[in-house]
Amino acid sequence: MGSSPCRQSDDNPILADVYSPSDFPPFAVTVDLVVLTVRADALCALLVRRGEAPFRGRWALPGGFVRVDESVDDAAARELREETGVGGLHLEQLGTYGEPRRDPRMRVVSVAYLALAPDLPVPVAGTDAAEAAWVPVDRVGALAFDHGRILGDGVERARAKLEYTPLGAEFCGAEFTVAELRRVYEIVWGVELDPRNFHRKVTGVEGMLEATGESTTRDGGRPAALFRRGPASVLHPPLVRG
Numbered sequence: 001m002g003s004s005p006c007r008q009s010d011d012n013p014i015l016a017d018v019y020s021p022s023d024f025p026p027f028a029v030t031v032d033l034v035v036l037t038v039r040a041d042a043l044c045a046l047l048v049r050r051g052e053a054p055f056r057g058r059w060a061l062p063g064g065f066v067r068v069d070e071s072v073d074d075a076a077a078r079e080l081r082e083e084t085g086v087g088g089l090h091l092e093q094l095g096t097y098g099e100p101r102r103d104p105r106m107r108v109v110s111v112a113y114l115a116l117a118p119d120l121p122v123p124v125a126g127t128d129a130a131e132a133a134w135v136p137v138d139r140v141g142a143l144a145f146d147h148g149r150i151l152g153d154g155v156e157r158a159r160a161k162l163e164y165t166p167l168g169a170e171f172c173g174a175e176f177t178v179a180e181l182r183r184v185y186e187i188v189w190g191v192e193l194d195p196r197n198f199h200r201k202v203t204g205v206e207g208m209l210e211a212t213g214e215s216t217t218r219d220g221g222r223p224a225a226l227f228r229r230g231p232a233s234v235l236h237p238p239l240v241r242g
Helices: 072-084 147-164 167-171 178-189 195-204
Strands: 006-008 017-019 028-039 042-050 063-065 092-097 108-116 129-136 209-216 224-229
Touching: 028 072, 028 147, 028 178, 042 072, 042 147, 042 178, 063 072, 072 108, 072 129, 092 147, 108 147, 147 167, 147 178, 167 178, 167 224, 178 195, 178 224
Parallel strands: 028 108
Antiparallel strands: 006 017, 028 042, 028 063, 042 129, 092 108, 209 224
16 A cells, blocks of 8 residues: 555644645646627637746736635636726636646646626736737637637537527627527527527527517518517527527
């Protein structure tokens, strides 16, 4: 059997075993942020151009090191605010990334977060970011570290959320047509949807939409019914891409 990393404590009988920090290799924890929105008819990701080594001058996801006195959730909100000037978003954990050589500086494990929201402002670079911008996800080139993989995972999570939640309606106005909602799904999913099938699906999901009783001609052609988001938080049955 291998030796145990534990140390017996004779001073405090309550502590049966005490771990010595020197028994374990040091590593750092970072946060990386996948922030997505719809701008100019495209699904866009928030990126920063790195102002420091490593990968100086390369585009990357916003993020940074977790401080010893803060939680990873607090670190994610702080880094987003400091590097881009964007704040107040709901961030959900996307995944943990810990390949041994993902960061050339040292052993680093990153906790990635996802935010998907409408009407996000133009970002303002700060701290160690030289530039911040919204970039269409289909035009993102090679990113620093393993951020290309993280971004891909975030985009896929966002697409899945539109399948089982009414999140797509948040990208429309307070009142919207089914055609306007369909365009949001087409942008995020990256597919062209059949108008009649989409209309049948979204109006058939209980609690997804509420009819306002009003109509509009802003889509062109015949008057189209206006809807608002319904009370459902989970779609049943879920919508299917394609």
